[in-house]
Amino acid sequence: MLLSLVILLFTFPTANAVTDLQANCTGTDRRYNGTSCYVMVKTAIRHSAAKLSCNHYLGYSGHLYHIRNAAVQAVTKQLISTYSLATDYIWTGSETINSSAALTDKNNWAHYYRDGTFVSGTNLPWATGYPSTNNRAFYRSTDDRIFPQAEASTSFYICEYEEALKQPVTDLEQKCVNLKNSSVLTSFVNDACYVLQPAVTKNYNDSKVSCNALSGYNGHLAHIRTMEELWIAEAFRF
Numbered sequence: 001m002l003l004s005l006v007i008l009l010f011t012f013p014t015a016n017a018v019t020d021l022q023a024n025c026t027g028t029d030r031r032y033n034g035t036s037c038y039v040m041v042k043t044a045i046r047h048s049a050a051k052l053s054c055n056h057y058l059g060y061s062g063h064l065y066h067i068r069n070a071a072v073q074a075v076t077k078q079l080i081s082t083y084s085l086a087t088d089y090i091w092t093g094s095e096t097i098n099s100s101a102a103l104t105d106k107n108n109w110a111h112y113y114r115d116g117t118f119v120s121g122t123n124l125p126w127a128t129g130y131p132s133t134n135n136r137a138f139y140r141s142t143d144d145r146i147f148p149q150a151e152a153s154t155s156f157y158i159c160e161y162e163e164a165l166k167q168p169v170t171d172l173e174q175k176c177v178n179l180k181n182s183s184v185l186t187s188f189v190n191d192a193c194y195v196l197q198p199a200v201t202k203n204y205n206d207s208k209v210s211c212n213a214l215s216g217y218n219g220h221l222a223h224i225r226t227m228e229e230l231w232i233a234e235a236f237r238f
């Protein structure tokens with residue numbers, strides 16, 4: 001009894017401690033809820049560009065947000081309504097899993113992470129009659145429902161940063177994010193920095209020796225060995 005009392009006394013303050021992410025998740029454009037920080041961005045861009053833009057907090061593998069339960073749906077609805085318009089469409093991290101399977105099959109939808117892995121999205125709050133013909137999804141506050149939309153459509157978006165994904169910020173992640181500008185796209189995923197310069201074309205030989213944007217790192221053309229790496233490459237291609 002005495003032992004459990006001691007444990008209680010010493011663990012209670014820890015449970016209430018404010019995390020780094022929580023402490024920094026302040027401002028009208030963001031909310032901390034559960035163990036995630038949600039940041040809304042009011043720049044309308046296509047889905048793949050939004051996916052590559054969740055870099056507000058380094059070291060948390062930011063990704064488009066997951067409407068994983070009613071609390072997330074409620075807190076992000078509140079964020080949209082106070083920071084923006086209830087009629088705005090907001091990109092989510094939901095995509096179809098298998099491009100050959102039916103888009104109308106709710107089991108074919110998932111919540112995606114930055115590295116192309118995903119968790120089941122069978123709980124998604126679809127509007128009546130959906131999903132249908134598109135393979136990305138956005139949310140609208142006035143309906144409090146999500147709708148399928150084409151990747152190339154442009155919308156605002158919400159990024160999510162999770163405590164569970166926290167890892168030390170490396171020199172490479174810092175340099176990768178700093179390299180990004182209006183003509184260079186980058187994404188830091190699983191300790192690798194992917195870089196694309198859409199306006200630059202080269203023959204294969206020249207491109208092989210051009211992966212030298214980051215000094216101190218021996219860059220090489222991207223290795224696409226897994227479905228996850230293909231998913232990342234697809235975001236850049238779009």
Ligand SMILES: *[C@@H]1O[C@H](CO)[C@@H](O)[C@H](O)[C@H]1NC(C)=O
Nearest residue numbers: 020021023024056057058059
């Ligand atoms: C949060 O803020 C503290 C100091 O204000 C800073 O040291 C820390 O790096 C920040 N964390 C993130 C994830 O931005």
Ligand SMILES: *[C@@H]1O[C@H](CO)[C@@H](O)[C@H](O)[C@H]1NC(C)=O
Nearest residue numbers: 032033034071072074075078
């Ligand atoms: C998250 O937000 C929802 C909606 O505002 C709220 O009901 C819930 O209590 C919040 N959860 C936490 C852990 O703050």
Ligand SMILES: *[C@@H]1O[C@H](CO)[C@@H](O)[C@H](O)[C@H]1NC(C)=O
Nearest residue numbers: 097098099100101102108227
């Ligand atoms: C994707 O869907 C097609 C059509 O239903 C099916 O034949 C195929 O096995 C599925 N692929 C995977 C990896 O599940």
Ligand SMILES: *[C@@H]1O[C@H](CO)[C@@H](O)[C@H](O)[C@H]1NC(C)=O
Nearest residue numbers: 179180181182183184197213
């Ligand atoms: C973007 O970064 C690249 C590579 O560092 C640089 O060559 C280019 O001038 C930059 N462009 C802009 C518009 O800042």
Ligand SMILES: *[C@@H]1O[C@H](CO)[C@@H](O)[C@H](O)[C@H]1NC(C)=O
Nearest residue numbers: 202203204205206207208209
């Ligand atoms: C690329 O390099 C190979 C081997 O050196 C050479 O045969 C080929 O002509 C080069 N191609 C171009 C387009 O420069």
